[in-house]
Amino acid sequence: xxxxxxxxxxxxxxxxxxxxxxxxxxxxxxxxxxxxxxxxxxxxxxxxxxxxxxxxxxxxxxxxxxxxxxxxxxxxxxxxxxxxxxxxxxxxxxxxxxxxxxxxxxxxxxxxxxxxxxxxxxxxxxxxxxxxxxxxxxxxxxxxxxxxxxxxxxxxxxxxxxxxxxxxxxxxxxxxxxxxxxxxxxxxxxxxxxxxxxxxxxxxxxxxxxxxxxxxxxxxxxxxxxxxxxxxxxxxxxxxxxxxxxxxxxxxx
Amino acid sequence: xxxxxxxxxxxxxxxxxxxxxxxxxxxxxxxxxxxxxxxxxxxxxxxxxxxxxxxxxxxxxxxxxxxxxxxxxxxxxxxxxxxxxxxxxxxxxxxxxxxxxxxxxxxxxxxxxxxxxxxxxxxxxxxxxxxxxxxxxxxxxxxxxxxxxxxxxxxxxxxxxxxxxxxxxxxxxxxxxxxxxxxxxxxxxxxxxxxxxxxxxxxxxxxxxxxxxxxxxxxxxxxxxxxxxxxxxxxxxxxxxxxxxxxxxxxxxxxxxxxxxxxxxxxxxxxxxxxxxxxxxxx
Numbered sequence: 001x002x003x004x005x006x007x008x009x010x011x012x013x014x015x016x017x018x019x020x021x022x023x024x025x026x027x028x029x030x031x032x033x034x035x036x037x038x039x040x041x042x043x044x045x046x047x048x049x050x051x052x053x054x055x056x057x058x059x060x061x062x063x064x065x066x067x068x069x070x071x072x073x074x075x076x077x078x079x080x081x082x083x084x085x086x087x088x089x090x091x092x093x094x095x096x097x098x099x100x101x102x103x104x105x106x107x108x109x110x111x112x113x114x115x116x117x118x119x120x121x122x123x124x125x126x127x128x129x130x131x132x133x134x135x136x137x138x139x140x141x142x143x144x145x146x147x148x149x150x151x152x153x154x155x156x157x158x159x160x161x162x163x164x165x166x167x168x169x170x171x172x173x174x175x176x177x178x179x180x181x182x183x184x185x186x187x188x189x190x191x192x193x194x195x196x197x198x199x200x201x202x203x204x205x206x207x208x209x210x211x212x213x214x215x216x217x218x219x220x221x222x223x224x225x226x227x228x229x230x231x232x233x234x235x236x237x238x239x240x241x242x243x244x245x246x247x248x249x250x251x252x253x
Numbered sequence: 254x255x256x257x258x259x260x261x262x263x264x265x266x267x268x269x270x271x272x273x274x275x276x277x278x279x280x281x282x283x284x285x286x287x288x289x290x291x292x293x294x295x296x297x298x299x300x301x302x303x304x305x306x307x308x309x310x311x312x313x314x315x316x317x318x319x320x321x322x323x324x325x326x327x328x329x330x331x332x333x334x335x336x337x338x339x340x341x342x343x344x345x346x347x348x349x350x351x352x353x354x355x356x357x358x359x360x361x362x363x364x365x366x367x368x369x370x371x372x373x374x375x376x377x378x379x380x381x382x383x384x385x386x387x388x389x390x391x392x393x394x395x396x397x398x399x400x401x402x403x404x405x406x407x408x409x410x411x412x413x414x415x416x417x418x419x420x421x422x423x424x425x426x427x428x429x430x431x432x433x434x435x436x437x438x439x440x441x442x443x444x445x446x447x448x449x450x451x452x453x454x455x456x457x458x459x460x461x462x463x464x465x466x467x468x469x470x471x472x473x474x475x476x477x478x479x480x481x482x483x484x485x486x487x488x489x490x491x492x493x494x495x496x497x498x499x500x501x502x503x504x505x506x507x508x509x510x511x512x513x514x515x516x517x518x519x520x521x522x523x524x525x526x527x528x529x530x531x532x533x534x535x536x
């Protein structure tokens with residue numbers, strides 16, 4: 001009898017199982033940010049999500065509240081350029097929460113230590129951005145509805161919400177894209193600086209800017225908001241999964 | 254096992270590190286070089302804070318950049334300037350770090366208590382860290398780096414700002430933590446590592462100069478080191494390394510390739526070797 005006749009060859013089922021296992025381990029699984037984020041958030045817990053940055057959140061909410069109260073008073077009084085103010089002020093709370101929390105980690109020197117944790121500061125920042133975004137949306141819904149109610153439906157709440165959301169999501173998408181693309185720590189400041197510049201231009205243009213924004217149909221704002229939200233989500237996914245250098249100070253020459 | 258293969262790091266036109274090749278196995282490695290030699294750049298690449306411009310770093314054959322969080326879970330890192338939240342206690346801070354290391358809360362609590370005991374901070378575990386001295390903060394840093402029982406412990410200039418007593422305590426602590434893991438300790442202070450490091454990595458001119466045991470490094474200087482009275486006039490062939498008190502007089506430690514008349518031959522230590530190797534940088 002030949003030796004090979006003693007060899008026990010795998011059955012069809014065993015072969016299939018082996019092939020399945022090789023395929024499962026060999027083919028990279030699609031990266032699902034939402035599931036991954038959910039799992040991460042569950043592991044670290046809501047309380048730890050904002051550990052050490054409570055003072056930044058308080059300051060941002062205070063400043064945001066003051067700005068919104070000022071804008072609200074101006075809008076409710078029918079003075080100033082309502083659409084311009086709403087457009088410019090909408091990303092304020094989100095920007096402030098995001099910037100202050102990063103600034104704090106850099107200033108106290110925890111930035112690099114947290115970047116080397118299993119759940120890195122990078123992942124933590126994405127989670128924080130989403131929470132800050134959600135918080136900003138709630139504030140904007142409240143403010144726009146309040147202003148719309150005070151102005152008795154002219155402009156409509158739908159219009160006000162369209163302006164707010166488009167500004168918020170465009171800002172958030174641009175700032176996430178800047179942080180993803182530019183690796184320098186200063187990337188956090190690029191979009192806020194641009195937004196301040198835009199604010200100055202729109203405020204200088206005054207009535208002309210207001211007239212321009214009023215001439216834009218609601219649908220355009222809503223489409224811009226939807227596109228901004230989709231772009232934000234996609235950029236955040238790249239930001240979350242793409243490896244990124246996390247060093248602040250690079251080299252002593 | 255951690256291996257660094259042909260790693261180069263450039264910042265624009267500036268080359269911070271050139272073609273570094275290293276293999277790390279369990280034990281303490283001292284990364285010894287003057288400031289600006291590229292120690293921190295190497296450390297930051299080992300922690301994935303920086304990416305190599307060329308070459309790769311492998312953990313058990315896998316690229317550390319593609320391992321992502323799995324690799325970070327193996328690493329404990331104490332940066333050069335350890336940051337902390339001054340209004341929190343070490344226990345609160347370590348709980349937070351344990352959460353970021355994805356540790357189970359029960360296991361984390363046990364581990365935190367034992368680490369606080371180990372670094373002698375149990376008595377102050379609930380005090381705000383703003384009341385702590387530099388040495389105490391550094392011990393919190395060690396505890397956070399050890400939280401996940403890392404296979405690779407990386408300490409960047411851990412004794413900077415510590416007084417001599419704290420420094421000795423720190424050395425003993427590292428020695429006790431070094432079993433069954435790779436410990437990489439970057440410093441420019443020779444006494445920090447000469448008794449605890451199994452191997453010394455030296456960088457010079459942004460390249461690897463050597464990775465050898467302290468004894469092997471000192472051996473290269475054997476027969477070249479002398480002590481002479483402090484009033485001896487040195488020639489161009491004699492290199493002054495340091496001076497020390499010998500009883501009530503001061504003697505000079507010099508290196509020379511030729512026997513020096515009236516000089517006493519002495520055995521080199523790691524500090525002599527450091528000063529000799531980096532003579533252009535230090536003299």
